[in-house]
Amino acid sequence: MLYLIEIKRWLRSNKMLVLLLVFLSTGIVSPVLAYHANDILGWLSPSMSKSSLLINKVTIESVFESYFKNVTQMLLFIAVFIVSSMVLVSKNKAIRLFYLTRNNSFITLYFPKLLVSLLFLTIMVWLGGLFSIYMTWIYYSNLNFKNAIYMILFETMGVLFVTILGTCLAILLDSAFVASALIELLIIITTVINNIDWFKKWSFTGLLSPIKILQNNFSSYWLMIYTGLIVTFISIFIIAIRPKNKI
Numbered sequence: 001m002l003y004l005i006e007i008k009r010w011l012r013s014n015k016m017l018v019l020l021l022v023f024l025s026t027g028i029v030s031p032v033l034a035y036h037a038n039d040i041l042g043w044l045s046p047s048m049s050k051s052s053l054l055i056n057k058v059t060i061e062s063v064f065e066s067y068f069k070n071v072t073q074m075l076l077f078i079a080v081f082i083v084s085s086m087v088l089v090s091k092n093k094a095i096r097l098f099y100l101t102r103n104n105s106f107i108t109l110y111f112p113k114l115l116v117s118l119l120f121l122t123i124m125v126w127l128g129g130l131f132s133i134y135m136t137w138i139y140y141s142n143l144n145f146k147n148a149i150y151m152i153l154f155e156t157m158g159v160l161f162v163t164i165l166g167t168c169l170a171i172l173l174d175s176a177f178v179a180s181a182l183i184e185l186l187i188i189i190t191t192v193i194n195n196i197d198w199f200k201k202w203s204f205t206g207l208l209s210p211i212k213i214l215q216n217n218f219s220s221y222w223l224m225i226y227t228g229l230i231v232t233f234i235s236i237f238i239i240a241i242r243p244k245n246k247i
Contacts (some may be wrong), residue, residue: 006086022075031066044139121159125155129155138238162204168236186205
């Protein structure tokens with residue numbers, strides 16, 4: 001019953017259209033801009049020599065890196081905010097009373113909301129990823145589709161790990177915006193200290209840009225997945241033991 005309610009909420013909500021729009025547009029536009037970056041720079045600054053424009057050689061890896069970078073820096077904030085706002089119990093007294101009088105625990109209150117929200121987010125991430133693969137294939141016919149699909153799979157796990165952590169923060173703080181801002185701050189911090197070898201091996205945020213999979217390097221990401229699973233279990237446990245009167 002609650003699952004159907006949450007699915008209807010998503011289908012009727014403009015938030016689903018927002019997620020669809022941002023992921024599709026990023027999946028289409030990012031590869032195009034990355035591939036034509038040198039041409040765009042030359043058009044913006046005709047005085048630049050061709051040699052200076054060729055410093056950054058465009059490759060399959062750089063095209064996907066551009067897509068993953070845009071997802072991490074822009075779309076992740078939007079995704080965490082939208083999912084968290086859909087999971088949080090509405091401040092409307094009537095709606096809050098509806099949920100609280102029919103649910104006694106996290107399992108019956110938050111789990112349907114979280115699961116349905118993550119399902120829709122997963123669909124959007126895959127749509128954006130598949131379009132980025134298609135747009136990259138237009139420019140590089142030698143693209144390894146199998147590894148590209150695996151790459152989107154690993155990216156999806158990273159997005160879900162981060163979103164679940166963000167949703168946990170949103171529930172604890174009762175604010176989707178603050179939780180999204182904290183997650184964005186976390187991403188910035190991990191990016192800065194990502195040059196530390198041991199941290200780079202364990203940080204599950206590395207799954208947000210699994211570019212090494214294109215070279216068949218899967219082993220670099222197993223520790224990240226384990227860390228992400230641990231963070232996810234801890235996040236769900238924290239929400240599960242949260243007293244109902246704190247909701």
